[in-house]
Amino acid sequence: MTATYPQVLLKNRKPDRITTLSEYREAGGYEALRRVLTEMDRQEVKTRLADALLLGRGGAGFPAGIKVSTVAEDAPFPRYLVCNADEMEPGTFKDRVFLHAEPHMLIEGMALAAYSIRASHGIIFIRPEYESAAKILEREIGIARGEGLLGERILGSDYDFEIVVHRSGGRYICGEVTAQLNALQGRRPNPKQPPPYATDKGLWGLPTLANNVETLACIPHIVKNGAQWFKDLALTPEAAGTKLFCVSGKVNRPGCYELPLGIKLSEIIETCCGGMKDGATFKACLPGGASTGYLTADHYHIEMDFDSLKKARNRLGTGAVMVFDHHCCMVAATLNLTEFFARESCGWCTPCREGFPYLRDLLWRIENGQGEAGFIPMIKTMCRHLWKSYCAFAPGGVASIESLLMNFEDEVMAHIEGKGCPFKK
């Protein structure tokens, strides 16, 4: 089933253990690092990354090649590389699956990315729920160091690079890079609007490159196989590479699947996940975690890549596909998501801090039979205003509410007119 798709990141995935260092090396691991340190030029790594059109896999989809090259050549030292393993987006668990499968691929990816910007300190910022992954990483980092793959004079070169694992105290906002940098410095993890950019003045005022686990894990393969190879992995011409999709909800086989970008949503659900659970009908899905909008049955055959979803006025996000069936109340689902955003708002800016509890209150009233028709324009205006909050948290948070009103206004009206949730009757 999944074998029909090219596997890159999860190629050597074992059912219940990680790929050991020797297994990883046998499969060609650390080859890219060796080649870069001995044969290739630092600039070449950057060029390949840029040519490969690798887009950040953490949710924002920012081109990784551009990010790397924003670290100025003459920027001060030491420089930092931060690996964002703080996968807090609801519905997303790809990094967990990956870290429990291929820790060395991440270590190699980090070493390559760090080398390209001459960073000497690598930090893996990991959420507390993934304590087992943190332990694995610490152990494998030690092993890699013992093999000369990390630490001083890596593989006999003059390049030094250390990785430490930093455990978070656990908050969604820590996934936002500027908030994460604050957290790493023992400050309150409020986001910080640039300028200065992290690549200019990040950790302790020094250049810092921050990337998602999956993004970094792609780097060894791009370096090794070239940009064109990576681009060819995707099914649509604009996209490049494979993507770890986490499918959950009302499907028969929820899980994390490595699939080429551009694969159709219907194919993911039907081929990979064995179709809808209990023969239910597909009603909608969130294509990329809690901060994306609903995709309805109209988009059942949409090509899952960054551009196609952008055209559908949605986002690929983290690639966490959460599937709803026709028994699911979309108002209640949105209320659940809004509750999440109300709870996780960091409290820095007004619209987000006060807006989500307000929206939650209105949605709760609609769901529980106290709704009024006047709420709908209120919610719409409020969502529009939440776009003007400080960071990307609130725009992500209102995505589900906005798409609820756009795609399921009938269902909302049914709640209001019927004074209660039609699904509970």
Added chain:
Amino acid sequence: MPTLKIDNREINVPAGTKVIEAAERLGIMIPRFCFHPALGSVGACRVCAVAFTEGPVKGIQMSCMIDAQDGMVVSTTDAEAVDFRRHVIEFLMLNHPHDCPVCDEGGHCLLQDLTVAGGHGLRRYRGLKRTHINQDLGPLVQHEMNRCIQCYRCSRYYQEFTGYRDLGVMGIGSRVYFGRSAPGMLESPFAGNLIDICPTGVYTDKPSRYIGRRWDYQRQPSLCIHCSLGCNLTASARYRQVVRHEARPNLEVNGHFICDRGRYGYAYASIADRPRQAMAAGTPGPIVDILAGAREAIQQTVEKHGPGSVAVVVSPRSSLETLAVVKEACGQHGWTGPAAAHTNRQALNRNTAVSCLRPELAVSLAADTEAHDVLVIGADPLNEAPMLALSLRQVQRRGGHVIVIDPRGVQLPFDFDHWAVHPSAMGAILQALIQEIGGHRATAPDTPATFDITKLARRLNASPRPVVVCGTDILTPHEIALAGDLARALRRTHKVAGLFYTLAGANAFAAALLHDQPVSTEAVLDRIEDGGVRLLVAVEQDLWREFPDRKRLQAALKRLDHLVVLDYVDSPLNREAGHFIPTQPLYESGGHWINQEGRLQAASPVMAGGEPIEITGGSDHPPRVFDRRIPGDEPLAAWRAVAALAGEDEADPAPQLKTALADFHPAVNLSTPEATGQRIDLEAIAHDLVESGPAPEPAEDDAPADAVVLLLVDWTFGTEPLSAMAPALTRMEAAPVARLHPDEIARLGLAEGRPVTVSLNGNRLTVPVQADPRMAAGVMAVPRHHLLEWQVFGETRVIVKRSQLKAESE
């Protein structure tokens, strides 16, 4: 210099100006909560949203976060922006309590203003209101967390601006809480500014809690006279009582803030035991008669013993008007004085500082913050002139460096280098430093290796903008002059190098201009003791509290034929005096003061005076019948009283004042209104005083090896006599202790926590010992605390032999 268009009006602003500030220059007040000129922009509250219609930035953006750029077209009245701002206000009001009627911020509340202005009038939110438990933050600041709109101004001010770390923000999301980890007294002596910067009523003024509304207050620009910095403030009075001080922004002096000593020190003007009645030998009488009596006593003394037998002492806290009239009177009549310092050393210290302060060297408190490296010599900013510490904090925040050379355990709310140097070594270090700065290799004085003079000199030489800050309390005139030389030496190697002295007394600078040769109370007492002076006029100078040898003072006063006291504070001398004339504090008289950098500033009278209604009404309703006169309105401006004592009978003193001010000193020109707020003409001050002045005090080198230098020093709270009368501040005071280095305590056979008695010249002072590892060896610092009878040694810097110290068992 970008040019942009805001609401169809073009404006040109310096690069780096935020759009919100650019609009302000046009008189367009964009709403704001989190933005504050002293704290900068953080974009948290989102209420300053405006529409950018054309140019490099487009759409609805926060005007505090965007730098003004060429070609920008901004609309503050754009429908979407207005609607968004109204929504932000609605968001902020969701949980705001319904307590404006009982909120002290009501009437000058930014949230109230913007809610009304934004048009949000009806509550739509049906959820419950969030509530919070308040914290007791000490006697100065009242906490009401329910009112918070989470603008983060308080935590940013408290932690980033002042450098204190006990108030901040806890929690997450809509439950964020601004306060301390546990309830308790705020540690920062600048905490009162929270009241000013909070845009609503979370932090309100506790001492003036529930006293009234701002619209009912008489409010006037005034000055702080609790140290020499001359911070600007707005004084409020109501029902003949000063009720509140607020910081008055002056970007050249105190910026936007004041310290808590200045904010709460006003109570002396309205307390119940303020003397308001003229007295003859303790018996109240009409002020006209008492004035006449005093005049007659002066005339008789002059007739009997000559004009020199009348001496005047005046206070460095008195207004320029008072100093001028006193100077004129002494000059005209040949009276002795006026003395405006206690001891010869203090007088000489002050005058040395003033004469060293050349116009090209003088920097203001605000300019201090722009320094790159600050060398603080013999000054304890937080205790002597608190706002200086806040100024130095900004130096450190901007990446600058502060080095303090002082024997005391100086503490500042930021990282700095402290050289705890014995007082006797200060001069040598300064001399060596001057030599090194001049490029000469200096012979290192006998100091610990950590005090690397060469390195310091190199650092100062490399600094693009070094400033020398020098105190005048514990040093000798010689060292004060050396600080000036140091600044001059730096000046030679730099384009900009500054010199900043702190002085003793709000108007000490003007007091220094009274004479070419300083006169001290000490010298006047000498003349009393030898019979030369038979009548003493003490003008707003509470000798009882402030002269450092009470026994000698009392003996000298006994020798006098007559004592005339003019003052607004209660003192035993008032009743002992042959004639006592009550005077007005600055809230009633107004006046001019010259701060330590030579800036001439004015305070307006805030109220007419008279006994507060609180007192006349006995805390109940005021009398139902009007009197012809306001009760307790006898006090006169001190200059009027002096003019009445010295001038012609029944004469209008106004012309006398005018002449006195004109003749006061060529450096001080009050003839144009523009002169106020500016620095006086420092060029016109004689700069040769240092060389021609009396020789420095005998060196302490010949002191026995086992001696300690006892310094009587200032503390932030409890030592400044006027503010020490404020009930709110007495709770802020620490109990007086003698601070010594722990090794010194052991060496002297003392015990931490136990009292020590110092006996000197038959005088004794007993005070508990406290260890302070930051103190220099061989030094003991005791505060001039109002709870301590410290007025025993005749000087505030004395050498005490080991045999003169006795550890008390209890």
Added chain:
Amino acid sequence: MLPEKLKSELTAQIARVDHPREMAIDVINALQDHYGYFSDEALAQAADLLGMSPLELDELATFYTFIYREPVGKHVIHVCDSLICWMEGDENLVAHLCDRLGIQMGGTTADGLFTLLPVCCIGYCDRAPAILVDRQVHGPLTIDALDRLIDTLRENHS
């Protein structure tokens, strides 16, 4: 009181990093493990170790989900209440747990064994409904499986 060993370990760890503040969460976690929760005493000690003020640490401690400023039971049960677990019926689990343990969300059982807390998506949506017990994941859970889990935890203590 903090054992000397732990204290010296932490001091050494802090000494190794360039900025003591970056160790804040690690130190908080270590003290929380020792005391069971991040008590006021632990707060004061952490502040001491890190050279931070108690307030500065409280600013962090009150922010994060997995730092407990209030006492908790021996086992902390975090029930995921985010979208997928909610869809798979976490509300029933919560109701059952509250009923079985006789506590409300946020409460601790009288015997001090369990504390029940909600948590946002824990990244085990493929195993929904999932819970964390002492940071160990359990899922997908049925009410029976949950009962067995609670029984096992109880038995381990009796």
Added chain:
Amino acid sequence: MSENKIKTDEKPLKPAESSGWSALKALVEGFATTAKHLARKPVTESYPEFKRQLPERSRARIVLTRDPDGRERCVACYLCSAVCPVSCISMQSAEQPDGRRYARWFRINFGRCIYCGLCEEACPTSAIQLTPDFENIQRDILTLVFEKKDLLVDGCGKDPSYNFYEHAGVTTDERGKGEHANEAPPVNVKSNLP
């Protein structure tokens, strides 16, 4: 010019109306009306023999009312004194031991009051109210200066239910944080709940 002519509703007189007949008719009608009323009972009542009940909202003597629970309503917020166009209200606010703000003294000079009712309108606690009692005439002007004891009445006046401290959110001896109308329990910032 014609545009500027002031328009009136007056119709031009017809020739017949301007005749002597019409004048006579008006005269007779007028006298008839007068004659009719001569015989009627007068509508005026003699004051003070007869005292009419004034409508509840008549604006006369000002009182300070109490909460339904009998406590003083006035919180001495100064809004009435601020709005008073003749400055006849003065007071001093202070704090009760339980945290309530109240008027330590409160004075209205009725010699100056113009009974405009703005104070009542401004009052956020329904404390100050105007009553229909207009008989407030004194020979000695000083007796028109009312102190709090003269102003304070028992009862709630026109607003029988409002209790400011039920809503205010400030802690008193009766209600703590979170115990007022429409309030959630106080936030515990150190709570383990997320």
